[in-house]
Amino acid sequence: MLFGLRQTNMIEKEREQPCHHPxxxxxxxxxxxFPTPNTYKCACTPVRFFAILSMQRSGSGWFExxxxxxxxxxxxxxIFSVKDRRSNVTAITQTLDKLYNLDWVSSAAKNECTAAVxxxxxxxxGLMKHHQEIAEYFNRRGVSLIFLLRRNLLQRHVSILANDYDRNTKQLNGTHKAHVHHRGQADVLAQYKPTIDTKLLIAELKRSDKLAADGLVGFKKIRSIVLYYEDVVSNHTKLxxxxxFLKLPNMKLSSRHVKIxxxxxxxxxxxxxxxSNTLNGTQYQSFLNG
Incomplete structure (x- = not known):
């Protein structure tokens, strides 16, 4: 596997600087x-490529x-929330190339030579729709994967419903907030208590469960680490x-995100x-303990 990765990496390495890090x-x-961005020079700074693979309302915003x-x-x-960027495999790989060549410009980009991008x-x-081609790309470019999933899918479902409600009602001064930075804002959003359609609930939990499982299987040959939101919250040694995993120096990490x-x-x-009556006696009964 490693020998094959070295071979497929050769073409990509030719595009990088002829550097060596002892x-x-x-x-x-x-x-x-050792990328060669178009807008600045990296002077042989070693860079590792990664992707956080997750599902909506699984803590990925906070984690990032x-x-x-x-x-x-x-x-x-x-990046791929924009549909045009995931319209086909070519659009996806062109977007990824721009990112990993350090030419991506966004409010989140540091736009300088960093050790992990x-x-x-x-x-x-689009990730699972084109998972074979994307897995091949990850393998060719030497991209490492960080899976961030959620153990309690019922909690995730509540978060999805609450977020959808706020998208429509804009409870915070007429503005939708998927994430908040103040306890007062979080308390306002938490006041909404969704009524869950129990006829569809188990099917929805199964769908979410399958999507996560398919993701793990589809990219099982790529170097990866699997994390669960609940574990990261309760045990910061996971960070x-x-x-x-990224071969970076340990330091204290922080976020302004406030849990809703x-x-x-x-x-x-x-x-x-x-x-409770719907899930009791099913494989999802343990979710009720959240």
Whole structure:
């Protein structure tokens, strides 16, 4: 596998600077790059490429701000939320090339030579539709993957419904906020308690479960680390694991994001009894303990 990766990497390496970093072990060389941006020079700065693969309302926004608080990481947001960029494989690879060549300009980009460069990519944003071609691209370019998933899919479902409600009602002074930075704003958004359609609930949980499982299988041959939102929240040593995975120096990471739903799950669902009756005795019963 490693030999094949070295071979397929040769074409891409020819586009990079002819640099060598003596501190990089031979087994890591497929994952270390020396890009040549069009707008500035990197002077043989070793760069690692990564992608955060996740699902909506799984904590990826919060997680990405944590990573971006590291001085050596530049994660450029949900680039493929724009449909034209994922319209076909060519559009996807051209977008990725621009990103990993360090020519991507965005508010999140540090636009300087950083040790790790990546993006946040939702599984339903063309990723699974073209997963074979994208996996081949990741393999060819030596991209490492960070999966961020959610164990409790019922909590995720509540967050999706609440976010959709705010998108329509714009509760904060007529503005929709998918993420907030103040406790008062979070408390306003948390007041909404969705009524869940229990007839569709199990099918929705199965669909989400399958999407995550398909993502893990579809990219199983790519160097990756799998994280769960709940584990990162409760155990910040998981962030150290991520920095080790990216071969970056350990430092304290921070985010201004404020968690919206902080109470027991039963306190955030209007028809809790119906939901409880629906999930009791099923494979999703444990979600009720959230």
């Amino acid at each position: 501190g990089v072990p031979e087994t890591e060389t497929p994952y270390v790059h 701000t944590l990573l971006n608080s590291h001085e050596n990481i530049s994660s450029n947001g949900e 990546g993006l946040k990519w939702m599984l339903n944003q 150290t694991d991520v920095l080790d 739903h902080t109470k027991r799950l039963r306190d955030h669902i209007d028809n809790w009894t119906d939901v």
